[in-house]
Amino acid sequence: MSTNPDIALMAHLMRRAGFGTNREELEQLTEQGYEETVEQLVDPPSSIPGADQYELFRYMPSLETGGPNPVPGAANLLYHMVNTQRHLEEKMAFFWHHVFATGNSKVDNDQNLTIQLDMFREHGMGNYRDLLIRLSQSPAMIYWLDNNENHKRSPNENWGRELLELFSLGVGNYTETDVFECARAFTGWTINPKIPRTPYHRFAWSYSFRPEEHDYSEKTFLGHVGNFNGDDIIDIILQQPACSRFIARHLYNFFVADEAQVPAWDIEPPRDPEAIDLLAGTFVDSGYELRPVLRVLFNSDFFKEARFKKVRSPVEVVVGALRTTGDLQGPDPRLVAIAQEPSHMGQALHNPPSVEGWQTGRDWINSGSVVKRINFVADQVSNTELPGVQKLVQRVLVSSDNQIKEEDLVDRCLDLMGPLEISEETRRELIAYVEAEGPVKISPDNGHDTEQRVADMLALIAATPEYQFG
Amino acid sequence: MTAITKPPVFVVLQLTGGNDYLNSVVPYTDPYYYDNRKGTLRVEAEDVLKLDAEFGLHPCMKPLHEIYERGDMAIIHGVGYPNSPRSHFRSMDIWHTCEPDTVGTEGWAARAIRELDPEGENPVTGVNIGQALPRALVLPGVSVASVADLSSYGLLTGIEVEEKRTRLLQRFANMYGKAIGTGAVNDYLARTGLDALSGADILKRGLASYESTIEYGTDEISRAMRDIATIHTADVGTRVFYTQLIGFDTHAAQQPTFERLWTEVSRAISDFWDDLREHDADDNVVLFLFSEFGRRVRDNGSGTDHGAAGGCFVMGPSVAGGMYGTYPDRKPESLDQGDMIPNQDFRGVYSTILEDWLQLDSIPIVNGHFEKPRFIQSAPTELSSV
Numbered sequence: 001m002s003t004n005p006d007i008a009l010m011a012h013l014m015r016r017a018g019f020g021t022n023r024e025e026l027e028q029l030t031e032q033g034y035e036e037t038v039e040q041l042v043d044p045p046s047s048i049p050g051a052d053q054y055e056l057f058r059y060m061p062s063l064e065t066g067g068p069n070p071v072p073g074a075a076n077l078l079y080h081m082v083n084t085q086r087h088l089e090e091k092m093a094f095f096w097h098h099v100f101a102t103g104n105s106k107v108d109n110d111q112n113l114t115i116q117l118d119m120f121r122e123h124g125m126g127n128y129r130d131l132l133i134r135l136s137q138s139p140a141m142i143y144w145l146d147n148n149e150n151h152k153r154s155p156n157e158n159w160g161r162e163l164l165e166l167f168s169l170g171v172g173n174y175t176e177t178d179v180f181e182c183a184r185a186f187t188g189w190t191i192n193p194k195i196p197r198t199p200y201h202r203f204a205w206s207y208s209f210r211p212e213e214h215d216y217s218e219k220t221f222l223g224h225v226g227n228f229n230g231d232d233i234i235d236i237i238l239q240q241p242a243c244s245r246f247i248a249r250h251l252y253n254f255f256v257a258d259e260a261q262v263p264a265w266d267i268e269p270p271r272d273p274e275a276i277d278l279l280a281g282t283f284v285d286s287g288y289e290l291r292p293v294l295r296v297l298f299n300s301d302f303f304k305e306a307r308f309k310k311v312r313s314p315v316e317v318v319v320g321a322l323r324t325t326g327d328l329q330g331p332d333p334r335l336v337a338i339a340q341e342p343s344h345m346g347q348a349l350h351n352p353p354s355v356e357g358w359q360t361g362r363d364w365i366n367s368g369s370v371v372k373r374i375n376f377v378a379d380q381v382s383n384t385e386l387p388g389v390q391k392l393v394q395r396v397l398v399s400s401d402n403q404i405k406e407e408d409l410v411d412r413c414l415d416l417m418g419p420l421e422i423s424e425e426t427r428r429e430l431i432a433y434v435e436a437e438g439p440v441k442i443s444p445d446n447g448h449d450t451e452q453r454v455a456d457m458l459a460l461i462a463a464t465p466e467y468q469f470g
Numbered sequence: 471m472t473a474i475t476k477p478p479v480f481v482v483l484q485l486t487g488g489n490d491y492l493n494s495v496v497p498y499t500d501p502y503y504y505d506n507r508k509g510t511l512r513v514e515a516e517d518v519l520k521l522d523a524e525f526g527l528h529p530c531m532k533p534l535h536e537i538y539e540r541g542d543m544a545i546i547h548g549v550g551y552p553n554s555p556r557s558h559f560r561s562m563d564i565w566h567t568c569e570p571d572t573v574g575t576e577g578w579a580a581r582a583i584r585e586l587d588p589e590g591e592n593p594v595t596g597v598n599i600g601q602a603l604p605r606a607l608v609l610p611g612v613s614v615a616s617v618a619d620l621s622s623y624g625l626l627t628g629i630e631v632e633e634k635r636t637r638l639l640q641r642f643a644n645m646y647g648k649a650i651g652t653g654a655v656n657d658y659l660a661r662t663g664l665d666a667l668s669g670a671d672i673l674k675r676g677l678a679s680y681e682s683t684i685e686y687g688t689d690e691i692s693r694a695m696r697d698i699a700t701i702h703t704a705d706v707g708t709r710v711f712y713t714q715l716i717g718f719d720t721h722a723a724q725q726p727t728f729e730r731l732w733t734e735v736s737r738a739i740s741d742f743w744d745d746l747r748e749h750d751a752d753d754n755v756v757l758f759l760f761s762e763f764g765r766r767v768r769d770n771g772s773g774t775d776h777g778a779a780g781g782c783f784v785m786g787p788s789v790a791g792g793m794y795g796t797y798p799d800r801k802p803e804s805l806d807q808g809d810m811i812p813n814q815d816f817r818g819v820y821s822t823i824l825e826d827w828l829q830l831d832s833i834p835i836v837n838g839h840f841e842k843p844r845f846i847q848s849a850p851t852e853l854s855s856v
Contacts, residue, residue: 108557200722343601344601354573362659363610365659365662366603366608366613366662367613368666370659371625374626379628429648459629465663468659
C-alpha cells in the first residue's frame with residue numbers, strides 16, 4: 001500500500017500549522033486543496049469554530065479563576081488546543097506564548113496569563129505593531145518584566161531590554177544606551193492598583209498609563225531623537241532590518257526546522273538564509289502584517305520539504321496524540337491531570353522556564369522525557385476504546401480475505417500514524433515483530449485479538465525514533 | 471592510594487515552596503521571634519525539641535531530633551544568596567543552576583553527575599524520583615533516569631502482557647541501536663532511548679531484589695524515600711539521587727500544612743536511615759535538605775509570606791553533627807524588607823558536599839569559590855580504609 005503524497009503533505013501542514021488532526025479531516029482538507037487550506041488556516045472565516053471557553057467554564061468553573069497555581073490555566077489552554085477548529089490561530093497563540101514567554105512562577109496570578117493567551121489568540125496573526133503595543137500593555141507582561149517598577153525618577157530596564165533582545169531585534173542590534181532610553185519611554189506604562197489578593201485567590205489586573213510617572217523628556221533611541229513614548233519606540237523598532245529578520249527566524253525555527261537557540265542568533269547564521277530573506281521581505285512589504293508572512297511560509301517549498309525535521313515539542317506530542325485518538329473532547333475532569341503531561345516532559349504551560357522561552361529541538365530529549373513521551377502516546381493509540389483509535393483499527397483491518405499480510409499491517413499503521421516516514425531498518429523491525437507474533441487473521445472469533453494486534457503496532461510506531469520528529 | 475570500595479552517594483530532598491525555617495529551627499529564647507509570631511504560628515519554648523540553650527526543632531520533627539541527638543545531622547543556618555528575588559521560580563532556578571545574576575540552563579547536580587561518570591557509562595548514575603526532571607539535573611548529554619514511581623517505571627508499561635512487552639522492547643532496542651550513526655540529532659535520540667531502556671532494566675532488577683522489614687508510610691515522600699533506598703541498596707551504581715516534596719508555600723493555614731509535611735518528612739527520613747542501616751548501606755550516604763528560601767519573620771495571621779534566608783539540613787553517619795554558621799538576626803533593624811538576611815552562600819554548602827564528600831572540584835560546578843561549612847567528618851577514602 002502506498003501513501004498518498006497529497007495526504008502526507010496535508011498531514012505535514014496540519015502538524016505544523018496546527019497540532020495535527022484526525023484522518024477524516026485530513027482527507028477532507030486534501031480534497032479541498034493545499035492552497036485553499038493554507039488560506040483557511042491563515043484567515044479562518046468566523047463560521048469555523050474555536051474552542052468554546054464559556055462551555056468549559058460552565059462545566060468546570062474552577063478553571064476560570066486566577067490564583068497562584070498555573071494548573072487551571074494550563075488545563076484551559078490544553079482544552080483550546082484539543083478542541084479548536086481554528087488550528088493556526090491556536091498554534092500562533094502557542095508560538096507567542098513561547099516567544100513572549102511569560103510565566104506564572106513570577107506573575108503568581110494565573111488568570112492574567114489566560115487573558116494574555118486570549119489576546120494572542122485574537123491578535124496573534126494580525127499586525128506586529130499592534131501586537132507589540134498590546135504586549136506592552138499586557139498586565140501579565142508588565143509585572144513579569146517589572147515595568148510596574150519603571151518610574152520616571154528610577155527607570156527599571158527589564159522590559160526595555162527584553163523588548164529589544166527577545167521580542168524584536170536580538171542581541172547585537174542595539175546599545176546599552178538604547179536599552180535605557182527605551183526603558184524611559186515606557187515609564188508610566190503600568191498596572192492599576194491591585195485588588196488585594198488572598199493567599200489562594202487573585203483578581204485580574206488592568207493596564208493603566210500614568211502621566212505623572214512618564215518621562216516626557218527627550219530620548220535618543222537607535223539614532224532617532226525625540227520626546228518618545230512607548231509607541232514611538234515600537235515604530236522605530238519596526239523600521240530596523242534586524243526586526244523583520246528576527247521575526248522571520250522565530251517563525252522559521254517554530255514552523256520549519258530547528259534552529260540554534262535564540263541567544264546564539266547573533267553568532268549562528270540562519271540555516272536557510274534565502275528563506276529568512278523571503279519571510280523578512282514579506283513582513284516589511286506588508287507593513288508588518290503576519291498573515292501574509294504565514295501565507296508565504298506555508299506555501300513555500302522550503303516548508304513543504306521540511307517534513308520530520310523538527311523534534312516534536314511535548315505539547316505537540318500530547319495534543320497530537322489526543323487529536324488523533326479523539327480523546328478528551330469537550331470539558332472533561334481529566335483535563336487538569338492531562339494538562340500536566342507536557343510539564344512532565346519538560347514543557348509546563350503557563351510556566352516557561354524563563355523569558356527566553358523553552359529550549360527546543362534536541363533539548364526536549366532526555367532519558368526521563370523519552371520514557372514519558374513514548375508511554376503517553378503508546379497508551380493513547382493502543383486504547384481501542386477511544387473513538388479515533390477504533391476508526392484507525394477498522395481502516396487497517398479492511399481485507400478481501402481473512403488474513404492481512406504482515407507488511408500491509410505495518411504500512412497501513414504507518415500511513416495512519418502520519419503518514420510517518422521511517423528508515424528501512426525501522427520498517428524491517430516493525431514487520432519482523434508482526435511476523436513473530438503469527439498471522440493476522442480476521443474472523444468474528446478473534447475480533448478483539450486482531451484489533452489488539454493493530455493497537456500494539458500503533459504503540460510500537462509511537463516508540464520509534466522517527467515518531468519523535470514532526 | 472586507598473581504593474574506594476564504597477563510592478560516596480548523595481541524596482537531595484528539595485522542600486519546594488519555601489520552608490519556614492523560623493518554625494523549623496526555632497530560636498526559642500528570642501523575644502523578637504515571639505513578637506512576630508502569634509497564635510498558631512508560634513512554637514512555645516516548652517514545646518520545642520531542644521538542640522541547645524537557644525534553638526530547638528519544631529515538635530513534629532521528633533524523628534529528626536533523634537538523628538540530631540545521634541550526632542548524624544548538621545544544621546546550617548542562614549543559607550541563601552544576595553538580593554533574594556522572593557520568587558519561587560527564580561529562587562529555585564538559582565539553587566539549581568548556581569547562577570544568581572543571569573538565567574542559567576545547566577543544572578549543578580547534572581554537572582556533578584558528568585564528573586562522576588564522564589563517559590556516561592551508567593544510565594542510572596543520576597536518578598530523579600518525581601514526575602518532571604528538575605533543572606538541577608538538566609544538562610545536554612547527561613542522562614538521568616527520571617522515575618515517577620519505581621514500581622511502574624519503564625517503557626511501554628501500558629502493555630499489560632509482560633512477555634509481549636519484552637518482545638516489543640527488544641524491537642525498540644534494535645530500532646534505536648540502528649539509528650545510531652544516522653545524524654547528530656538521531657544519534658543523540660538513539661543513545662538517549664537506549665539509556666532509558668537499559669536504565670529501566672537496571673532499576674527493575676533493583677526493585678526485584680529489594681527486601682526490607684521497614685514499613686514506610688503511604689504518603690508521597692515516604693514512597694520516594696523508599697524508592698531511593700531500593701535503588702541504593704541494589705548497588706547499581708547510582709551516585710546522585712534527587713527528589714522533592716511540594717507544598718511548603720504556606721501563605722495560609724500554615725500550621726496544619728507545615729505539621730503534616732514535616733511529620734511525613736521526618737518519618738520518611740527516619741525510615742530511610744533505618745532501612746539503609748538494615749542493609750548495611752548507610753555509611754556512604756549523605757542526605758541533603760534545602761528549600762528555595764525561608765519565609766517572612768512576621769506572620770500574616772494564618773501563614774507566612776516569601777522570605778530570604780533559610781537553612782539546610784545534612785544527614786548521614788559521615789556528617790559531623792551540630793549547628794553551623796550564625797542564625798541570622800531577627801531584630802527589626804537587622805531585617806531586609808521583613809526578612810532575615812542570608813549569611814552563608816548556598817554554593818558554599820554545595821562546595822562542601824562536592825569536594826569533601828563527592829571528591830570533585832567544586833569551582834566549575836558552582837561557578838566560583840565559596841566559604842565551606844565543614845560538616846563532613848569522614849571522607850569516603852577514610853571510610854574505605856576503616
